[in-house]
Amino acid sequence: MSKHNNEPNAPGHFITVEGIDGAGKTAATETIASTIEEAGFSVVSTREPGGTAVGEALRELVLSRDFEFEAETEILIIFASRAQHMREVILPSLEAGHWVLSDRFTDSTYAYQGGGRQIVFERIRQIENWLLGDFKPSLTLLLDADTDIGRERILEYRDDLDRFESLDRAFHNRVRSAYVKIASREPERVKFINAANSISQVRSETRQIVQEFIGKRME
Numbered sequence: 594m595s596k597h598n599n600e601p602n603a604p605g606h607f608i609t610v611e612g613i614d615g616a617g618k619t620a621a622t623e624t625i626a627s628t629i630e631e632a633g634f635s636v637v638s639t640r641e642p643g644g645t646a647v648g649e650a651l652r653e654l655v656l657s658r659d660f661e662f663e664a665e666t667e668i669l670i671i672f673a674s675r676a677q678h679m680r681e682v683i684l685p686s687l688e689a690g691h692w693v694l695s696d697r698f699t700d701s702t703y704a705y706q707g708g709g710r711q712i713v714f715e716r717i718r719q720i721e722n723w724l725l726g727d728f729k730p731s732l733t734l735l736l737d738a739d740t741d742i743g744r745e746r747i748l749e750y751r752d753d754l755d756r757f758e759s760l761d762r763a764f765h766n767r768v769r770s771a772y773v774k775i776a777s778r779e780p781e782r783v784k785f786i787n788a789a790n791s792i793s794q795v796r797s798e799t800r801q802i803v804q805e806f807i808g809k810r811m812e
């Protein structure tokens with residue numbers, strides 16, 4: 594987790610970045626953080642699973658190919674990491690007036706455990722309600738691309754695939770479809786970005802969406 598200090602502070606907002614593996618979240622998160630800072634706000638950048646010492650240990654566990662997890666075990670580890678993240682980082686940072694930017698959050702759970710692992714959405718909603726109540730990101734950027742594109746990009750720079758990356762094409766296509774479903778249900782919160790475009794196009798579209806978001810909040 595990295596914290597950037599910038600003045601002036603205002604009540605913070607929670608922004609998330611989502612997408613299939615290899616969609617290009619790194620460039621998008623860098624652009625979001627710099628756009629928020631240029632507007633004069635401080636940003637806490639974090640990620641899921643992870644974002645805390647406990648969360649990072651759980652991340653290592655859940656991404657490990659040394660184990661086979663039942664879908665229920667997997668989702669509970671992910672929510673355990675999220676519970677810690679919420680209480681230790683996200684809520685205190687927002688209360689202190691920082692903006693919080695997370696690389697993945699609960700939409701990933703609907704996409705990977707709901708779409709991919711086929712846990713019914715209603716079951717996920719029950720755990721979400723218990724742990725988060727009605728807390729949601731104010732803005733989510735969904736980097737959408739064909740799953741073959743994401744896979745190609747990952748294989749270009751990595752040969753040690755984690756447990757999710759090593760799952761088959763059908764799994765990743767279900768993940769993508771679940772994301773599309775989430776975005777179509779919440780168009781105000783979830784903004785699509787065509788991640789098949791060049792990095793500079795993705796950066797420019799990201800910047801525009803975030804600037805509009807900031808502009809609306811400052812009206």
Ligand code: Z5A
Nearest residue numbers: 614615616617618619641642701702705746757758791792
């Ligand atoms: N997971 C879950 O199952 N349930 C949950 O609730 C949560 C997570 C929260 C870890 O996440 C895993 O956890 C994830 C789902 C599961 N699945 N996996 N694996 P992660 O976000 O850490 O892992 P990831 O999605 O695999 O991250 P990644 O591989 O780093 O992907 P990325 O961040 O989207 O990509 P990137 O690192 O920014 O870019 C990948 C490469 O592509 C890199 O060389 C770039 O230079 C290149 N790239 C990026 N954009 C472009 C464009 N536009 N053109 C050309 N090349 C590009």
